[in-house]
Amino acid sequence: MQNKAWSLIFFTLLSQFGAGLMLYITIIYFFDHQAFQLLPSGVSFLAPDFLALMVITIAVLFSFFHLGKRLNATNALNHLSSSWLSREIFTVLIFGTCVLLVFLTRKINPAVTWLLPTTLLFSAFAGILLVAMISMVYLIPTIPSWNSWHTPLGFCLSALTTGGATIVLLVHFNITIPESGFILPKSIIVVSWALAIFLAIEIIATLVFQSKLAEASPVGINQVSFNSGTYQTLHMVRIFILFISMTFLIYFIFRLPGISANFHAHVRFFAMIFALIVIEEIIGRYQFYASYYRVGV
Amino acid sequence: MVMHNIRLWQRWRNNNDILMKRLAFYFDANACSGCKTCQVACKDKHDLPLGVLWRRVYEVTGGEWIQRGKVWENNVYAYNVSLACNHCEDPVCLKGCPTKAISKHENGIVDIDPEMCMGCRYCEWVCPYGAPQFLEDAGIMTKCNLCADYVQRDKNPSCVDACPMRAMDFGEYDELIKKYGERDDIYPLPNRYHTEPSILVHPHRSSDHVELEQPEVSNLEEVRNAK
Numbered sequence: 453m454q455n456k457a458w459s460l461i462f463f464t465l466l467s468q469f470g471a472g473l474m475l476y477i478t479i480i481y482f483f484d485h486q487a488f489q490l491l492p493s494g495v496s497f498l499a500p501d502f503l504a505l506m507v508i509t510i511a512v513l514f515s516f517f518h519l520g521k522r523l524n525a526t527n528a529l530n531h532l533s534s535s536w537l538s539r540e541i542f543t544v545l546i547f548g549t550c551v552l553l554v555f556l557t558r559k560i561n562p563a564v565t566w567l568l569p570t571t572l573l574f575s576a577f578a579g580i581l582l583v584a585m586i587s588m589v590y591l592i593p594t595i596p597s598w599n600s601w602h603t604p605l606g607f608c609l610s611a612l613t614t615g616g617a618t619i620v621l622l623v624h625f626n627i628t629i630p631e632s633g634f635i636l637p638k639s640i641i642v643v644s645w646a647l648a649i650f651l652a653i654e655i656i657a658t659l660v661f662q663s664k665l666a667e668a669s670p671v672g673i674n675q676v677s678f679n680s681g682t683y684q685t686l687h688m689v690r691i692f693i694l695f696i697s698m699t700f701l702i703y704f705i706f707r708l709p710g711i712s713a714n715f716h717a718h719v720r721f722f723a724m725i726f727a728l729i730v731i732e733e734i735i736g737r738y739q740f741y742a743s744y745y746r747v748g749v
Numbered sequence: 750m751v752m753h754n755i756r757l758w759q760r761w762r763n764n765n766d767i768l769m770k771r772l773a774f775y776f777d778a779n780a781c782s783g784c785k786t787c788q789v790a791c792k793d794k795h796d797l798p799l800g801v802l803w804r805r806v807y808e809v810t811g812g813e814w815i816q817r818g819k820v821w822e823n824n825v826y827a828y829n830v831s832l833a834c835n836h837c838e839d840p841v842c843l844k845g846c847p848t849k850a851i852s853k854h855e856n857g858i859v860d861i862d863p864e865m866c867m868g869c870r871y872c873e874w875v876c877p878y879g880a881p882q883f884l885e886d887a888g889i890m891t892k893c894n895l896c897a898d899y900v901q902r903d904k905n906p907s908c909v910d911a912c913p914m915r916a917m918d919f920g921e922y923d924e925l926i927k928k929y930g931e932r933d934d935i936y937p938l939p940n941r942y943h944t945e946p947s948i949l950v951h952p953h954r955s956s957d958h959v960e961l962e963q964p965e966v967s968n969l970e971e972v973r974n975a976k
Contacts, residue, residue, distance in 0.1 A: 518869065518870075519867050519868050519869055519888070520866075520867070520868020520869075520870070520883065520884075520885075520887070520888025520889055520890075521866065521867050521868045521887070521888040521889050522867070524848065524850075524864075524865065524866060524867035524868070524889075525867050527847075527848035527849070527850070527865050527867060528847045528848060528867060528869075529847070530847065530848050530849040530865070531846060531847050531848065531849045534844050535844065535845055535846060535847045536845070537845060537846075537847040537869065537871050538847035538848075541847060589871075592841075592845075592874065592875050593841075593943060594841065594875055594876070594877040594939070594943055595874065595875070673807070673937045673965075673966040673969065673972075744874070746874070746875075746876075746877055747877050747939040747940070747943065748877030748878055748879070748937065748938060748939030748943075749805075749807060749832060749877070749878055749879045749937050749938070749939075749966075749972065
């Protein structure tokens with residue numbers, strides 16, 4: 453793996469996490485206002501917009517760590533006409549601004565009713581654009597292991613799984629149970645099912661891509677091997693975690709109707725699933741950077 | 750008005766096409782002994798620190814010993830490839846650079862502006878020739894600039910003149926083709942379509958074996974540690 457790749461691992465993961473989170477908040481706002489009302493606003497890590505703002509800020513800070521000459525980062529937008537990296541940085545800034553506007557709109561709570569849906573829509577769109585731009589940066593024809601369908605799919609799934617898991621967790625954290633019990637918002641059940649489906653897709657995509665990588669004959673001077681050693685071990689560990697997360701998640705969904713009785717244990721159980729998803733995403737992204745090899749010398 | 754502007758742009762482009770040169774290297778793998786004088790001359794000329802090699806010599810080996818009855822035969826081969834930046838016609842490093850630090854001059858030299866580079870190393874990722882190299886102390890990317898100051902004075906780059914075997918030549922791409930003919934690339938060079946490199950390589954006579962026998966670069970530690 454390249455030096456300083458850890459900063460890129462966290463930059464890409466956190467950016468996609470933020471993008472996924474904003475996408476889910478927007479969907480919940482438009483389709484399930486009851487669930488949206490559960491989410492607090494203002495400076496709180498239980499508020500999804502503030503969390504997304506923090507996440508994207510930390511992601512940008514991480515991106516600085518891999519630069520050799522950070523002062524020259526002011527030139528990063530010079531080549532928007534042809535450089536996907538330049539466009540990616542531009543989109544990060546746009547996305548960050550949109551998230552900030554959502555945060556301010558919710559915090560100030562203005563009387564203008566169209567402002568929040570507009571800012572939410574813009575932030576969701578900017579998030580999707582950001583994931584697309586990050587994908588384009590890595591679709592490099594001279595790097596066969598990255599120049600594949602798996603790169604954009606993997607990035608999209610990262611956004612959808614981490615964002616989805618966070619929104620389910622945040623809604624649970626913000627629920628106060630009345631004596632008479634409560635009904636969990638429908639959108640949370642839908643998001644949980646969607647999450648299970650995304651995890652299943654991730655398992656299939658990872659297995660298919662790994663078999664392709666293992667069969668690929670290396671080009672250039674790099675004698676890379678993807679079907680042995682640490683890379684293969686990490687792949688197996690990741691698949692195991694993905695499978696466990698999906699199984700636990702399905703179990704969690706079937707237990708949802710009767711959660712009032714043992715609510716805190718239920719939330720702890722989902723927090724464990726969330727942690728598993730984060731761990732497998734970090735392993736997956738590490739593997740992504742470790743799979744770097746280029747044609748030629 | 751629009752048509753007038755388009756005509757002006759076309760005239761400007763045509764003029765620039767005339768001015769645009771394509772300076773290139775020629776490398777004869779048969780003549781190269783692998784002495785690495787070119788590598789050292791480059792380091793000396795540009796005062797490059799330890800680990801940074803704008804020009805690298807790849808030592809390619811391959812083949813095996815095969816027993817036929819009581820006789821052992823071999824198809825073992827070895828050759829060297831001296832490589833620096835090829836100042837490509839379609840430089841992927843230039844396209845990908847977010848800061849516009851990499852530019853292509855009228856004489857075809859692809860160069861990095863140290864004042865603009867932010868050291869993101871994206872050019873290092875994308876270049877299939879390993880040309881851009883990271884200068885740890887300055888935190889920026891550097892690469893072969895074809896000894897631009899020498900070229901301006903109608904001199905050859907230092908690597909070309911230093912070669913004791915006369916395995917290298919330098920000049921306009923079209924003139925080099927007239928002089929040496931069209932040449933194919935050899936292992937470990939990538940397919941030309943990626944970047945259209947400005948280099949002509951006279952393949953080593955053993956490079957035909959490459960398709961049959963899995964070749965390898967035997968000095969990977971040396972060329973890989975070039976940052």
